[in-house]
Amino acid sequence: MDNDTFRRHGHQLVDWLADYFEHVGDYPVTPPVTPGEILSHLPDTPPRDGEDMDTILRDYREIILPGMSHWQHPGWFAYFPANNSPPSVLAEILTAGLGAQCMSWITSPAATELEERMMEWLRDMIGLPAHMSGVIQDTASTATLCALLSARERATDFTTNDRGMHAGLTVYASTQTHSSIEKGVRIAGFGKHHLRLVAVDDAYAMNPEALRKAIVEDMERGKKPACVVATLGTTSSMAMDPLEPISAICREYGIWLHVDAAFAGTAAIHPGHRWFMKGVEACDSFVFNPHKWMLTNFDCSAYFVRDPDTLLQTLSMDPEYLKTSADKQVKNYRDWGIQLGRRFRALKLWFVIRSYGVRGIADMVDRHIGMARDFAAWLEADERFELLAPRQLSLVCFRYKQDQLPEEELDRLNRRLLDTINASGKVFMSHTQLGGRFCLRLSVGQATTSEEHLQQAWQIISEAAGAL
Amino acid sequence: MDNDTFRRHGHQLVDWLADYFEHVGDYPVTPPVTPGEILSHLPDTPPRDGEDMDTILRDYREIILPGMSHWQHPGWFAYFPANNSPPSVLAEILTAGLGAQCMSWITSPAATELEERMMEWLRDMIGLPAHMSGVIQDTASTATLCALLSARERATDFTTNDRGMHAGLTVYASTQTHSSIEKGVRIAGFGKHHLRLVAVDDAYAMNPEALRKAIVEDMERGKKPACVVATLGTTSSMAMDPLEPISAICREYGIWLHVDAAFAGTAAIHPGHRWFMKGVEACDSFVFNPHKWMLTNFDCSAYFVRDPDTLLQTLSMDPEYLKTSADKQVKNYRDWGIQLGRRFRALKLWFVIRSYGVRGIADMVDRHIGMARDFAAWLEADERFELLAPRQLSLVCFRYKQDQLPEEELDRLNRRLLDTINASGKVFMSHTQLGGRFCLRLSVGQATTSEEHLQQAWQIISEAAGAL
Numbered sequence: 001m002d003n004d005t006f007r008r009h010g011h012q013l014v015d016w017l018a019d020y021f022e023h024v025g026d027y028p029v030t031p032p033v034t035p036g037e038i039l040s041h042l043p044d045t046p047p048r049d050g051e052d053m054d055t056i057l058r059d060y061r062e063i064i065l066p067g068m069s070h071w072q073h074p075g076w077f078a079y080f081p082a083n084n085s086p087p088s089v090l091a092e093i094l095t096a097g098l099g100a101q102c103m104s105w106i107t108s109p110a111a112t113e114l115e116e117r118m119m120e121w122l123r124d125m126i127g128l129p130a131h132m133s134g135v136i137q138d139t140a141s142t143a144t145l146c147a148l149l150s151a152r153e154r155a156t157d158f159t160t161n162d163r164g165m166h167a168g169l170t171v172y173a174s175t176q177t178h179s180s181i182e183k184g185v186r187i188a189g190f191g192k193h194h195l196r197l198v199a200v201d202d203a204y205a206m207n208p209e210a211l212r213k214a215i216v217e218d219m220e221r222g223k224k225p226a227c228v229v230a231t232l233g234t235t236s237s238m239a240m241d242p243l244e245p246i247s248a249i250c251r252e253y254g255i256w257l258h259v260d261a262a263f264a265g266t267a268a269i270h271p272g273h274r275w276f277m278k279g280v281e282a283c284d285s286f287v288f289n290p291h292k293w294m295l296t297n298f299d300c301s302a303y304f305v306r307d308p309d310t311l312l313q314t315l316s317m318d319p320e321y322l323k324t325s326a327d328k329q330v331k332n333y334r335d336w337g338i339q340l341g342r343r344f345r346a347l348k349l350w351f352v353i354r355s356y357g358v359r360g361i362a363d364m365v366d367r368h369i370g371m372a373r374d375f376a377a378w379l380e381a382d383e384r385f386e387l388l389a390p391r392q393l394s395l396v397c398f399r400y401k402q403d404q405l406p407e408e409e410l411d412r413l414n415r416r417l418l419d420t421i422n423a424s425g426k427v428f429m430s431h432t433q434l435g436g437r438f439c440l441r442l443s444v445g446q447a448t449t450s451e452e453h454l455q456q457a458w459q460i461i462s463e464a465a466g467a468l
Numbered sequence: 469m470d471n472d473t474f475r476r477h478g479h480q481l482v483d484w485l486a487d488y489f490e491h492v493g494d495y496p497v498t499p500p501v502t503p504g505e506i507l508s509h510l511p512d513t514p515p516r517d518g519e520d521m522d523t524i525l526r527d528y529r530e531i532i533l534p535g536m537s538h539w540q541h542p543g544w545f546a547y548f549p550a551n552n553s554p555p556s557v558l559a560e561i562l563t564a565g566l567g568a569q570c571m572s573w574i575t576s577p578a579a580t581e582l583e584e585r586m587m588e589w590l591r592d593m594i595g596l597p598a599h600m601s602g603v604i605q606d607t608a609s610t611a612t613l614c615a616l617l618s619a620r621e622r623a624t625d626f627t628t629n630d631r632g633m634h635a636g637l638t639v640y641a642s643t644q645t646h647s648s649i650e651k652g653v654r655i656a657g658f659g660k661h662h663l664r665l666v667a668v669d670d671a672y673a674m675n676p677e678a679l680r681k682a683i684v685e686d687m688e689r690g691k692k693p694a695c696v697v698a699t700l701g702t703t704s705s706m707a708m709d710p711l712e713p714i715s716a717i718c719r720e721y722g723i724w725l726h727v728d729a730a731f732a733g734t735a736a737i738h739p740g741h742r743w744f745m746k747g748v749e750a751c752d753s754f755v756f757n758p759h760k761w762m763l764t765n766f767d768c769s770a771y772f773v774r775d776p777d778t779l780l781q782t783l784s785m786d787p788e789y790l791k792t793s794a795d796k797q798v799k800n801y802r803d804w805g806i807q808l809g810r811r812f813r814a815l816k817l818w819f820v821i822r823s824y825g826v827r828g829i830a831d832m833v834d835r836h837i838g839m840a841r842d843f844a845a846w847l848e849a850d851e852r853f854e855l856l857a858p859r860q861l862s863l864v865c866f867r868y869k870q871d872q873l874p875e876e877e878l879d880r881l882n883r884r885l886l887d888t889i890n891a892s893g894k895v896f897m898s899h900t901q902l903g904g905r906f907c908l909r910l911s912v913g914q915a916t917t918s919e920e921h922l923q924q925a926w927q928i929i930s931e932a933a934g935a936l
Contacts, residue, residue, distance in 0.1 A: 001553070001554040001555055001823060003486045003487075003489055003490055003554075004486075005554070006482075006485075006486050006489070006554035006557070006558070007482060007483060007486045009554075009558055010482030010483075010485070010486070010557075010558065010561065011479055011482055013558060013561045013562060013565075014474075014475060014478030014479055014482060014561070015475060015478075017474075017478070017561070017562070017565035018471045018472075018474050018475040018478070019471075020565060020566075021471055021474070021565075022471055030574065031577060031578070033577050033578075035573065035577075035794055035797040035798045036581070036797075037577075037581075038577060038578045038581035038582065039581040039584060039585060042581070042582065042585040044585075044588070045589070045592065046589040046592070046593060046821045046822070046825075046826050047821070047822055047825045047826070048825055048826055048827050049825040049827055049828070050822070050823055050824050050825040050827075050828050051822045051823065051825070053555065053558070053819075053823060055822075056555070056818075056819055056822050056823060060562070060815075063578070064578045064582060064815070065578070066578075067576075067577045067578025067581070068566060068568060068576055068577070068578050068579065069568065069574065069575050069576050069577065070566075070568075071566070071567050071568050071569055071575070071576075072566070072567050079575075079789070082567060082568075082569040082809075083567070084564075084565075084567035085469070086469040086471075086473070086474035086477075087469055087521065087524070088564070089474070089478075089561075089564045089565050089567075090474070090477055090478065090481060090521070092560065092561075092563075092564035093478065093481045093482070093485065093557075093560075093561055093564065094481060094485070094528070095560075096552075096556070096557045096560035096561065096564070096765050097481075097485035097488060097489075097552075097557050098488075098536060098538075098539070098540070099539050099540050099550060099551070099552035099557075099765045099766060100536060100537065100538075100539050100550075100766075101539055101550040101766050105503065106498065106537065107537050107539070107547075108535075108536055108537050108539075109499060109501050109503075109505075109506060109535045109536070109537065110499070110501075110506045110531070110532045110533070110534075110535025110536050111536065113504070113505075113506040113507040113510070113535070114506065114510065114532060116507060117507060117510040117512075120512070121513070121514040124513065124514070125514060138606060138807060138809070139807040139808060139809040140808075140809075141806060141807045141808045141809070142806060142807055145655075145806065149655060152657075160654075160657065160659065161654040161659065161660055162659055162660045162661050163659045163661050164633060164635055164636075164637070164657055164658050164659025164661065164662055165632060165633030165635075165657030165658075165659070167632055167633075168632075169632070178787075179785040179786075179787040179790070179808070180785075180808055182785060183783065183785050183806075183808075186628075186629040186782075187613075187617060187655065187656065187806065188655065188656075188657060189620075189628065189632055189633030189656060189657020190632050190633075191628065191629065191630055191631045191632025191633070192629055192630045193630050193631050193632065194632055235787075235789050236788075236789055291809070297564050297567045298567060298568075298569050298809060298811060299809055299811055315651065317647040317648075317650060317651050318647075319646075319647040319703075320704075320899070320900050320901040321547070321703050321704055321898060321899065321900040321909070322647070325887075326503055329503040329504075330503045338609060338610065338613065338651075338655065338806070339606060339607040339609045339610055340607060340608075340609045340647070340648055340651075341550075341606070341607040341608075341609070341759070341766060341767055343766060343767055347528075347532070350524075351521075351524055353514045353515070354514070354515055354518070354519045354523075354524050355469060355518055355519065355521060355524060356518050357514075357515045357516055357517040357518040357519070358514050358515070358516055359516055359517055359518075360517070360518045419793075430789060431788070431789065432788050432789040433788040441789070
């Protein structure tokens with residue numbers, strides 16, 4: 001493709017995206033397609049000769065786009081958001097065009113040093129202590145795996161990397177912890193049987209006394225507690241594990257404390273919503289995802305550690321073909337994570353933080369939390385609904401209720417309610433289970449979601465409940 | 469940022485990129501910056517209020533760009549390339565703008581089904597057998613980790629995920645294997661002491677008899693061989709481990725065979741350069757990186773497995789908040805890898821393959837290999853140089869030589885030679901060690917590298933050698 005053709009289509013796509021940003025609310029949030037439908041429009045074999053970009057872009061519009069779920073739709077209330085912004089997209093255009101692979105300082109000095117600075121900015125923005133060092137990971141899954149590996153090595157005097165996994169290392173997290181914790185426990189060789197799911201309180205936050213009891217029992221049985229994963233903002237209900245008593249227990253027994261604030265971390269940018277970070281200064285590692293709520297398009301996960309040497313000792317490799325004369329003076333972020341190859345992700349953080357300013361991001365967080373508060377109030381004022389967990393930050397967990405109906409029937413009705421809401425095409429929500437009950441989740445966080453979109457969602461939910 | 473501002477800057481960046489593609493050869497390949505220099509231009513604290521994009525883009529041009537190594541420079545002959553193309557960048561503009569998180573079918577049906585089709589295309593393009601299923605990973609490091617984990621689980625009847633790592637599982641790879649293999653062995657809990665680095669022949673390819681011997685010895689000592697990693701195209705010298713005898717040994721002892729063709733895999737698109745794939749039909753897993761040589765910007769790694777169930781049994785998690793009614797009918801690629809979150813990477817594969825056609829990609833591969841062949845011939849005709857490994861595909865390994873100089877002095881001279889070449893700013897090469905000797909690597913693969921760029925590189929190398 002010659003440069004003029006690139007220029008022409010590039011302009012065309014920028015215009016198309018600008019229109020898309022403006023009108024994404026007009027698409028159905030999730031597409032009315034059945035499994036295999038898109039596949040049936042895609043030829044079995046690749047073309048032998050090149051096709052022109054007009055044809056390819058026509059197929060993009062006619063085949064791919066109608067099959068996409070629109071994460072940037074203002075009616076997206078499902079899962080946690082992955083919100084986005086024009087400055088982030090501008091940075092990604094440059095990142096894609098430069099095509100730099102940022103594994104080592106020498107392979108992109110500015111990318112490395114910008115990453116270092118951006119992680120300092122983020123650390124200060126959310127109030128992490130200054131002794132933490134940061135690195136960008138792709139996802140919290142990967143960051144958590146790094147934490148588990150560091151904890152594993154520290155708990156075994158750095159012998160597991162050499163000799164292989166010891167039996168009997170244990171990991172602790174609440175019953176509400178994210179699935180990536182168990183996945184990491186499996187990958188790192190601890191074994192699921194050595195993951196203790198600690199009981200929670202009525203608000204689904206970890207019970208520190210139950211944690212202590214589990215640790216003591218394990219030690220009595222000859223196990224070696226290696227890591228506690230505390231969650232700030234669980235996926236199901238945004239529960240906040242209490243960091244102060246948990247970190248005291250970790251200090252007492254010399255256990256690695258990893259804090260998973262994948263979603264909630266962004267809220268700490270607003271001083272008025274930072275209360276849940278109390279006690280964070282004692283953690284060994286901490287992760288939050290700017291790609292969830294901080295206007296930075298996926299992927300971009302911020303991982304902070306107290307002691308980079310532990311991370312480096314756990315993950316660094318130094319083959320001859322990667323050595324450079326600058327190695328002693330610089331950070332080579334390839335040694336800070338699982339992957340060798342790395343995209344230039346710091347650029348979009350720089351664009352986003354500068355473009356919105358800390359205040360712009362904090363204002364957005366506050367606005368989203370305010371909307372969730374309003375929505376929770378509407379629910380509480382309507383006797384057809386009940387909250388299934390306290391509203392925390394931007395997440396509301398609720399269900400339709402009806403006296404004298406058995407739980408099973410309520411689950412069935414609420415599942416139907418969710419399907420009806422999502423079939424509207426105007427709103428997309430997801431679900432979870434809390435205390436064994438099917439639970440609807442309204443998660444506010446899309447950049448363009450306004451009070452009107454929230455009211456529309458409430459109207460759709462309310463009407464769907466009325467028709468049950 | 470309003471849409472008109474996005475539109476204006478988007479157009480500006482597209483134009484800037486088009487110019488960049490045209491003139492990237494005018495930049496020094498690696499920047500003349502010292503460690504910390506970029507950092508000193510970046511303020512310690514984030515701005516409180518938003519800044520306008522003109523200011524941010526000015527800083528990008530004045531601070532960041534002068535500190536970048538230019539991976540798309542036609543004089544990039546270092547490491548393995550990470551080449552790029554305008555259609556790939558166009559796709560990334562859309563991927564960034566849509567901001568979709570493609571963890572599950574429901575979260576982006578078209579992304580899932582396009583990924584499925586693209587992996588079939590790639591499988592067929594490089595001549596992998598039809599029984600292989602594919603998934604896009606970020607990097608080969610991650611793909612290899614998936615392979616090691618699958619092998620670990622299969623070798624322990626899928627009990628390690630539950631009970632934790634058993635002692636005594638062993639892994640085999642050649643002495644020339646990539647650092648990500650040892651890293652994966654450490655992460656997955658095998659322990660580096662259980663990684664056997666098998667001897668190689670004169671061309672640095674694995675010696676199958678040495679492999680068999682290592683396996684038999686381990687079994688006699690009560691170890692359980694779990695995985696052999698064969699490399700097609702080692703990083704140091706593009707050596708090709710012989711798949712046919714290796715796969716016969718793996719079958720005989722029931723060992724998982726993972727094939728790491730991260731760079732070389734793309735060459736198999738050209739039937740005339742597919743010879744090294746002989747025997748691949750017996751592998752359990754296979755990885756190659758379209759983001760290296762296939763005009764697809766980083767990151768995009770293609771991982772293929774014979775038996776997806778083993779992968780799923782090893783890595784899938786099914787928490788309530790991710791369940792959907794479509795789960796039984798669809799692929800949820802989140803269960804095919806380490807990370808839960810996933811970018812929409814299939815789109816750029818689709819754009820690239822359609823835009824160039826299979827033939828366009830094969831022609832590029834053939835052109836690069838032809839250039840490496842020419843370059844090796846120039847070296848062989850000049851008595852000041854010697855090849856340190858047979859030229860394979862697009863990589864030439866060589867050094868300056870001088871009779872009667874001790875090896876140490878030759879290493880020193882060649883290191884100086886490399887520094888002088890790279891200081892030209894016109895050419896960037898990297899090095900390795902082969903047989904204990906310092907070795908220069910000329911790796912051809914940049915999309916825009918022409919015969920003229922190669923001649924220029926040769927002239928710079930030749931003059932630098934003359935001045936030693």
